[in-house]
Amino acid sequence: MAAEKRQRKLVLVVVDSLRCDMLLRTVEAGDAPTFKKLIDRGELVGDCVSSFPSVTPVCTSEITTGVRPDRHLIPGMNWYRRSEERYVEYGSSFEATRAFGLFRSLYDTVYNLNMGHLNYETPTLFERLADAGHRTACTPFLIYRGRTRHEMGLEGLLKAFANAAKFHHAVWGPEELFYGELYSSRKVDAKPTLARPATRDAYSAAAGRDLVENDLYDFLLYSLPDVDYYSHRDGPEETQEPIALADDALAELVGAHGGIDKFLAANAVIVVSDHAQSFVEHPLELQTVLGERWQVLQPNAELTADDQLAVGPSGRGAGIWLLPADADARAHLGAEVSAFLEHEVEGIDLLAWITPEGDADGRWAAVSGSGIELRFRPGGDVSDRRGGAWELDGDPAALRARIREGCFVSDDYPDALARLWAALNNPNAGDILVSLETGWECVDWGGGNHLPGGSHGSLLATDSLGTLLTVGLDGDRPEREQWAISDVYGLIEGHFGLGN
Numbered sequence: 001m002a003a004e005k006r007q008r009k010l011v012l013v014v015v016d017s018l019r020c021d022m023l024l025r026t027v028e029a030g031d032a033p034t035f036k037k038l039i040d041r042g043e044l045v046g047d048c049v050s051s052f053p054s055v056t057p058v059c060t061s062e063i064t065t066g067v068r069p070d071r072h073l074i075p076g077m078n079w080y081r082r083s084e085e086r087y088v089e090y091g092s093s094f095e096a097t098r099a100f101g102l103f104r105s106l107y108d109t110v111y112n113l114n115m116g117h118l119n120y121e122t123p124t125l126f127e128r129l130a131d132a133g134h135r136t137a138c139t140p141f142l143i144y145r146g147r148t149r150h151e152m153g154l155e156g157l158l159k160a161f162a163n164a165a166k167f168h169h170a171v172w173g174p175e176e177l178f179y180g181e182l183y184s185s186r187k188v189d190a191k192p193t194l195a196r197p198a199t200r201d202a203y204s205a206a207a208g209r210d211l212v213e214n215d216l217y218d219f220l221l222y223s224l225p226d227v228d229y230y231s232h233r234d235g236p237e238e239t240q241e242p243i244a245l246a247d248d249a250l251a252e253l254v255g256a257h258g259g260i261d262k263f264l265a266a267n268a269v270i271v272v273s274d275h276a277q278s279f280v281e282h283p284l285e286l287q288t289v290l291g292e293r294w295q296v297l298q299p300n301a302e303l304t305a306d307d308q309l310a311v312g313p314s315g316r317g318a319g320i321w322l323l324p325a326d327a328d329a330r331a332h333l334g335a336e337v338s339a340f341l342e343h344e345v346e347g348i349d350l351l352a353w354i355t356p357e358g359d360a361d362g363r364w365a366a367v368s369g370s371g372i373e374l375r376f377r378p379g380g381d382v383s384d385r386r387g388g389a390w391e392l393d394g395d396p397a398a399l400r401a402r403i404r405e406g407c408f409v410s411d412d413y414p415d416a417l418a419r420l421w422a423a424l425n426n427p428n429a430g431d432i433l434v435s436l437e438t439g440w441e442c443v444d445w446g447g448g449n450h451l452p453g454g455s456h457g458s459l460l461a462t463d464s465l466g467t468l469l470t471v472g473l474d475g476d477r478p479e480r481e482q483w484a485i486s487d488v489y490g491l492i493e494g495h496f497g498l499g500n
């Protein structure tokens, strides 16, 4: 039975920030021959919908669990954790990491994200497939939680630092786990990578080659994050070279199998990007702007009764937490903050929140854009392009949407209702969620930003529509009017013959 199961493997290639238009431009220039071979043999979707906020910790959680933030519980790049009365920071920038402390950020990003914050009731692909008897593996990726225990195996620069910080926790991951120098189930023939951006695709290639040569996986998550780094630095229109480098890393994996035909005979492939990127040139220092009117909790400060707001910048999105203990005081403060942001702060596109009042059918979510408000909740007679059903109250123009034959359609904000609903109904979410206008980016808590350059995080299509390519999947690929990154999980279950 095991042999039968192992006939067809699957490689999930996650290319951070891969925009489909840039991929096709690189292919047309002849600089991405491996991607071209896959595209020629597969089915390509160029508008696969990301999470909201469209930042990597949220998106990679959605890809690996198949559920949205209301269920996987990861709300952003930086967020306020009420139960601990502190900010969580997943490494927005080196400056932000320093502002919260290297050790705390490392602990949050590497350990807490997987072992503490990600919902245990939503199994990751590694857990789901290991439970079904398949061998799982991943190259360095934010979400790695699985069923196999791994002790720390430090090498290089990080060793002295981690020892000094007394960071020596074991984690649970796939059978073959590669997380740079921190956790590595096998020795990788590549230079240390964690502290050196733009070296990770090569690291993945080295780990991948070893996994193939020793036949060590049925499911491999092959992570190629370097396009994101270059796209932030140089802008999303300048990514042909890094996409060509990602192609090189993919070519190594294919080459280790003996060429594209042998590779595809043994493996189905899914290529997905977690989100896209758009160009930014205007900074919004939300924590400072709000701090001029209200008392905003500072990094590593102890919460006091005087603190009114916590602010979590997440690229082109943000969360704002209302800190008063009293519900009436919170509602009053929330209305004041929303009015201020809407009328007096430049760069804000949308505000969203859950309304305090509900009725027998539950509470409403509300979104405000261009001075127009729309309230919505699941269960009415308006459909969306992914099969959801919604009850609306107000003007769909808040999301630049129209109702076409009973269906809510917004070209500017793809899958807007379901993404906002999932973001707002995450118990870890801010009370007010913010999505920025084109060209704007929130400055993080360390002053870090990508101006001028690329960024992501908003609800807008420019940040939210990525690449989805499937090649040779076993099992039926369902027809969908609109694909989302949460669909990848079901495609992989289908390939391995696992029902719901």
Ligand SMILES: [Zn+2]
Residues within 6 Å of the ligand: 017, 056, 228, 232, 456
């Ligand atoms: Zn990014």
